[in-house]
Amino acid sequence: MITFEGVTKRYADGTVAVDDLSIEVPTGSITVFVGPSGCGKTTSLRMINRMIDPTEGRILLDDQDIRKIDPPTLRRGIGYVIQQAGLFPHRKIVDNIATVPYLLGWDKKKARARATELMERVGLDPKLAGRYPFQLSGGQQQRVGVARALAADPPVLLMDEPFSAVDPVVRTSLQEELLRLQAELHKTIVFVTHDIDEAIKLGDTVAVLRVGGKLAQFAAPPALLSDPADEFVEGFLGKDRGIRRLSFVPATGLETGDKPEFPGWTLVLDDDRRPLGWRADGDGGLYPAGTVDLAKDSLRAALDASLIAPCGCAVAVDGDGVFAGVVTREALDGALARASGVAARG
Numbered sequence: 001m002i003t004f005e006g007v008t009k010r011y012a013d014g015t016v017a018v019d020d021l022s023i024e025v026p027t028g029s030i031t032v033f034v035g036p037s038g039c040g041k042t043t044s045l046r047m048i049n050r051m052i053d054p055t056e057g058r059i060l061l062d063d064q065d066i067r068k069i070d071p072p073t074l075r076r077g078i079g080y081v082i083q084q085a086g087l088f089p090h091r092k093i094v095d096n097i098a099t100v101p102y103l104l105g106w107d108k109k110k111a112r113a114r115a116t117e118l119m120e121r122v123g124l125d126p127k128l129a130g131r132y133p134f135q136l137s138g139g140q141q142q143r144v145g146v147a148r149a150l151a152a153d154p155p156v157l158l159m160d161e162p163f164s165a166v167d168p169v170v171r172t173s174l175q176e177e178l179l180r181l182q183a184e185l186h187k188t189i190v191f192v193t194h195d196i197d198e199a200i201k202l203g204d205t206v207a208v209l210r211v212g213g214k215l216a217q218f219a220a221p222p223a224l225l226s227d228p229a230d231e232f233v234e235g236f237l238g239k240d241r242g243i244r245r246l247s248f249v250p251a252t253g254l255e256t257g258d259k260p261e262f263p264g265w266t267l268v269l270d271d272d273r274r275p276l277g278w279r280a281d282g283d284g285g286l287y288p289a290g291t292v293d294l295a296k297d298s299l300r301a302a303l304d305a306s307l308i309a310p311c312g313c314a315v316a317v318d319g320d321g322v323f324a325g326v327v328t329r330e331a332l333d334g335a336l337a338r339a340s341g342v343a344a345r346g
């Protein structure tokens, strides 16, 4: 756990970048610092690895005051990923990733073997190992940055806007890769972004900061969406909070009818009982079936599937895409009503 206790950072010119921040960053989960430009996100992050020292207050890492740990020792347990990866341009990819193992005195063979293993972990073709950073795409460079930060297996990972310099499609895949990695590795990750959607997608907990370095709210994404602390947080969260919140409500338990039909429509299944589409009784045309896997998808996905289907009825499938039932409108309406009831209660 990383604990901020009344942490303030005032720069020499008097700028208060962080103002009396007290939060607990839980071990093994992702905590996101989000807020507009200049609200003190990077300053807060860099105080964790002592690139910046607080003016007041203290930061504890697993109950130990980090001022009592010398910075090189502290940083050995903390990986650091920055925007545009910050790779060494004259070092091959494999040697960029092996930077910390080399510093720790690993022999070259072991360090390179670790680097190659990490390339696969972060979704990079090991054939790229001998290239230089300029020979990689922006997304690939970011993956190298993540691999480099993980090389010595630090328990803590600091990530400062790591995905903001790549296009939205690559960004989405990097975010998904991070979540997949985290499900395996369970690192304590502190992630800085100015993008609230990224914060909500990645964060187990989100700290919203306002300019002046004041904490506006510290909460899990569903709570943030259903119960923003004030107008600033509400405005920062933007529109469609209700719909976005449904992403956190599991679709498990939605009732289904077992007949592949709905008045006026028949669901066409292939030989393996996978839905092909809805056949209209009237014109005989085949229209798309919106499918949802109730075991793993959200209520938002179920609603979306029902809106895609021409008859307004989502089709449940199992993990192999095999027909598992038709989600009744009553079941969906009931689940939506329950979800909004929970939201209203906060």
Ligand SMILES: Nc1ncnc2c1ncn2[C@@H]1O[C@H](COP(=O)(O)OP(=O)(O)OP(=O)(O)O)[C@@H](O)[C@H]1O
Pocket: 011, 012, 013, 015, 016, 017, 035, 036, 037, 038, 039, 040, 041, 042, 043, 044, 194
């Ligand atoms: N070395 C410094 N000296 C004086 N002021 C600084 C210094 N570094 C940062 N600041 C100021 O502290 C405030 C917080 O900066 P910080 O970089 O932490 O914000 P941020 O939220 O990460 O911003 P951005 O999203 O734009 O990167 C800003 O007003 C910034 O101008």
